[in-house]
Amino acid sequence: MKGIPIFMYHALEDAGHPAGSLDPGEQRYVLEVERFAAQLAFLKSEGFQSFLASDLESLTRVPERAVVLTFDDGHASNLTLTLPLLEKYGFRAEFFVTTDWIGAPRFLSRDGIRSLQAAGMGIGSHGASHAFLSQLKPADLERELRDSREILGDITGASIASLSAPGGRIGPEVAAAAVSLGYRTLFTSLPGLWSTGGSLHELPRLALRNNLDQATFERLALAEEGALRQVSRKEGLLASARKLLGERGYRLVRSVLLGGCLHG
Numbered sequence: 734m735k736g737i738p739i740f741m742y743h744a745l746e747d748a749g750h751p752a753g754s755l756d757p758g759e760q761r762y763v764l765e766v767e768r769f770a771a772q773l774a775f776l777k778s779e780g781f782q783s784f785l786a787s788d789l790e791s792l793t794r795v796p797e798r799a800v801v802l803t804f805d806d807g808h809a810s811n812l813t814l815t816l817p818l819l820e821k822y823g824f825r826a827e828f829f830v831t832t833d834w835i836g837a838p839r840f841l842s843r844d845g846i847r848s849l850q851a852a853g854m855g856i857g858s859h860g861a862s863h864a865f866l867s868q869l870k871p872a873d874l875e876r877e878l879r880d881s882r883e884i885l886g887d888i889t890g891a892s893i894a895s896l897s898a899p900g901g902r903i904g905p906e907v908a909a910a911a912v913s914l915g916y917r918t919l920f921t922s923l924p925g926l927w928s929t930g931g932s933l934h935e936l937p938r939l940a941l942r943n944n945l946d947q948a949t950f951e952r953l954a955l956a957e958e959g960a961l962r963q964v965s966r967k968e969g970l971l972a973s974a975r976k977l978l979g980e981r982g983y984r985l986v987r988s989v990l991l992g993g994c995l996h997g
């Protein structure tokens with residue numbers, strides 16, 4: 734296999750449990766539970782094995798049919814809707830929690846985080862306030878990285894070593910600060926596959942939006958070039974817009990292309 738697809742999810746919802754996004758644009762990243770179930774059913778039928786962030790540190794070769802499943806933001810649905818399906822299909826996922834949101838309506842509680850951990854899931858940081866890390870002054874950056882890691886370490890009793898960047902970008906300064914504070918695996922939303930020998934400090938991910946059809950998901954899971962190019966082209970457009978227009982202009986263009994979501 735050419736590399737491992739690392740999928741980036743956010744919240745799931747069903748008729749009885751709406752995700753209730755605060756930001757209307759965020760709804761783009763909310764998947765119906767049936768869609769996620771169909772994706773897991775496919776992965777299982779094809780013999781895929783899931784890996785956690787900590788597994789990537791020790792992989793020496795890319796296994797056939799490998800996948801990493803990640804969830805950003807720390808939504809309550811991680812526990813109520815996602816975990817039962819992961820257990821049903823025999824997969825594990827990495828959950829990145831924004832620590833200021835712990836205990837807020839529709840987000841995970843401290844007990845919820847512990848339940849995910851007890852079920853064998855990975856717990857990582859998604860910052861403290863969800864500020865975009867690459868835009869922060871060094872002192873603020875350090876606080877976001879250190880506070881969120883300490884809070885999650887306190888909740889789980891574990892050493893937190895994985896980080897997913899709000900907004901999806903990790904430049905060299907953020908990476909250096911994160912590594913110096915004890916993080917070892919850093920997840921972005923740059924599209925692509927990860928291969929053994931590739932950097933653990935700029936892990937690419939493939940975003941799962943609610944308009945991604947099952948066929949495209951299957952092609953991405955199987956690391957088909959065409960499907961990867963399709964995803965990369967859209968992200969590439971966004972990256973060029975960011976360069977050309979700066980952050981404000983980028984947000985406008987992104988909201989037009991993606992429907993307003995500023996979350997990574």
Ligand SMILES: [Zn+2]
Nearest residue numbers: 805806996997
């Ligand atoms: Zn986020």
